[in-house]
Amino acid sequence: MTSPPNGAAAGPIIETVDLVRDFKRTRAVDHLSVAVAAGESVGYIGANGAGKSTTIKMLTGILQPTSGLVRTCGLDPMRRRVDVARRTGVVFGQRSQLWWDLPLHESFTILAAIHRLEPGQARARIERLVDQLEMGPQLAAPVRSLSLGQRMRAEIAAALLHEPELLILDEPTIGLDVLSKQRLREFLLEERRERGTTLLLTTHDMGDIERLCGRVLVIDEGRLAFDGTLAGLARTVGARRVLVIDLAEPTGELSDIPHTAVLAVEGDGLRQRLAFDASETTAAAVLAAVSARAQVRDLAIEEPDIEDVVRRIYAASGRG
Amino acid sequence: MLLLVRAGFRRHSTYRLALLAGLTTNSVFGVIRASIVLAAIGSAGSAIGGYSAPMAVAFVWWGQALLGTVNLWGFQEVKERVRSGDIAVDFLRPLDPQLVYLAGDIGRAGINFVARGLPALLIGAVLFDLAWPPSPGAWLVGAASVGLAVVVAFAGNFIVSLLSFWLIEVRGIQLVWMILSGLFCGLYLPVPWFPGWLRTIADWSPWPAMLQHPLDILSGRLVGADLGLVVANQVVWAVLLLALGQVVLRAGRRRLEVQGG
Known part of the structure; x- marks a missing residue:
């Protein structure tokens, strides 16, 4: 019809x-x-x-x-x-x-x-x-x-x-x-x-x-x-993807990887969480940069949680 | 429209036990009421208010038969839907809600007449000496009058239900409505047996159009031009109440504040 x-x-x-x-x-x-x-x-x-x-x-x-x-x-x-x-x-x-x-x-x-x-x-x-x-x-x-x-x-x-x-x-x-x-x-x-x-x-x-x-x-x-x-x-609220990296041995904070920010260092540096903006770099590029510094055992990518994104919008407008 | 009538018929036909219970109650009360009017006419020694004994008994049994058909006591569905906000869904359909509910109620009337009314009437006819409509024409006018009674009763109840748009609880109003319609529709006593002043009130109210009029036609008390008069009265009430229902429905729609979100 x-x-x-x-x-x-x-x-x-x-x-x-x-x-x-x-x-x-x-x-x-x-x-x-x-x-x-x-x-x-x-x-x-x-x-x-x-x-x-x-x-x-x-x-x-x-x-x-x-x-x-x-x-x-x-x-x-x-x-x-x-x-x-x-x-x-x-x-x-x-x-x-x-x-x-x-x-x-x-x-x-x-x-x-x-x-x-x-x-x-x-x-x-x-x-x-x-x-x-x-x-x-x-x-x-x-x-x-x-x-x-x-x-x-x-x-x-x-x-x-x-x-x-x-x-x-x-x-x-x-x-x-x-x-x-x-x-x-x-x-x-x-x-x-x-x-x-x-x-x-x-x-x-x-x-x-x-x-x-x-x-x-x-x-x-x-x-x-x-x-x-x-x-x-x-992008607007700056929600970033997070790369969770498990390393083979304790490593110092990976603070110098381009376009990333370290969110957390756990287990004496065995697990590190790096946040990055998908518009600035890629997971592959971050991984390559990390691999150049230390041996990577395992990794996971956390996508932005949209409820969190909405919450940030509220926070940005002075509420929530 | 026809499909909606059928849907109403089928919906109510699923509650078989309720229909059977209704039939039993209607029949028991039919016997009691018929015995009372017979005793009254017997002690008076002649017809009362134009009702001979067979006419009065017919009045009682047709009344019992139509009790479930005509919606004298009101219905809960519209009231509940207004209160819960589900009425909003009715406004999402390309049809007038009043028409949808009227169609459903005609279907409900149909199944109640077939499954509850006719058997009750049959029981009455077996147990008592009933007067019948005097001519095929009277049967036809009687049938039309029953149909109009269903519409008038629906239209009145629909308005009462819609008051839920403004009131949190309409039970009180429904109760008053029930008492008034029970009294003035001729269910407890034929309206012509009322004292003069009460009769005047009844004559100017919509309630006789819901039961008294079809009963007078079917029991053969009214003949000739009187038939046209009472049917015209029913038509006027049907149109008036349906129109008033439209006005109230429109006002209610503007008033609608479905809670949440």
Whole structure:
């Protein structure tokens, strides 16, 4: 199904300008201005209460903004709720859009009818999603009996049934085990590869961002704290990779390796931790320089921890 | 829309034991209530308020049959969804939530009529001498009237449920609603048996449209032009309450403050 332009220009699929939402005592979203182009895959991260879900609720027409502009698929989501709903798929990790006491396949059939899909087309789409998400065995089971991982896959299938241009996932992997997370991510990658669906994702799991998102938005106390690539985020806050080197015999501090800083020396210099910026040197170059000084027995590379990166952003802005 | 009706039907058909329990209760109370009205009419020696003995018994048994069909007591689902914030999900669908819940409630009414209402009526017909609608036309108008009663009861309850947008707890209001609808819909006593002033209140309220009117048609108490009058009354209440529900729903949507995040 190709979506008709429906009055929307070929502009950004998500756009906010000076978007503000106040609650009784707090300002949840504070002059947020963001534009997301069709086809992008964006991770939207921040601490609890930073304003992520509030933003999503305004994007989907659930919540009235206090002031500012919000456009989803070029439409005002509050006034064009139904049109926006036809063109977006939304999953709130903690809320279900399925019918609790009906077999799963009936939820799909009902949703297909709600979205006015042609029966043949609906059947094909359901079959495809069920196949990709490996939900065949659960189709006849009532939704209330599904496990969390099964339910989450079903929720995402339900949100994608009508082939939306924009998929918004709010904490899709919350509470899932490693394997379920992995399957879900692979599915989302495939869906994006096939259909070019725009993805906006909030998560606390940095693995989601690393695997799925080409762009990261960091929100802090309702304000946009960062907008760029994941690597750029790490660069901005100076998050460095760390080379952990085990040496054959006790060695003095390796303080003169180019572009590195010694973080720690353990066991009389048997293990040393060297931090370096990936934009200045490479792990191989550091290793070569160390090898020239001492015999290396073992090594490990620690990647920047993104939660740490986010924390640094908060710290840099004088909080956290 | 039809699919949503069917979904409501199927959802409620999964609770078979509840349906059976409902049927049993309805039938036991049917016997008790029918015996009381028969005793009352017997001691009066003639029809009371236009109800002959078979009509009064029919009024009781149709009432028992429709008790589970028409949603007199209100429902928890919408209230709970507003309170938990799940109502937000309903706004993510390209459909009007009122329409979605109405369709579901019509389905619920359907299964309750088939599995609970008809058997109760059958039991009543076996045990007592019931009056039946006097003509095929009366059957048809009666059926339409039952449908309208379902819509009116839904629309009223929907509004009460939506008050959760503004109130933390609507149980009190629901209770008042239940008491008023139980009294004024004619469930405990036919409205024509009320003292004059109480009858006036009932006549200006939506509750008779939820039970009294279809019962009067199905028990054969009303004929001719009166049928059109009560059905028109039901249509007016259905439209009024549905429209008011839309207004409240819209206000609630603007009011929505889903907690968290």
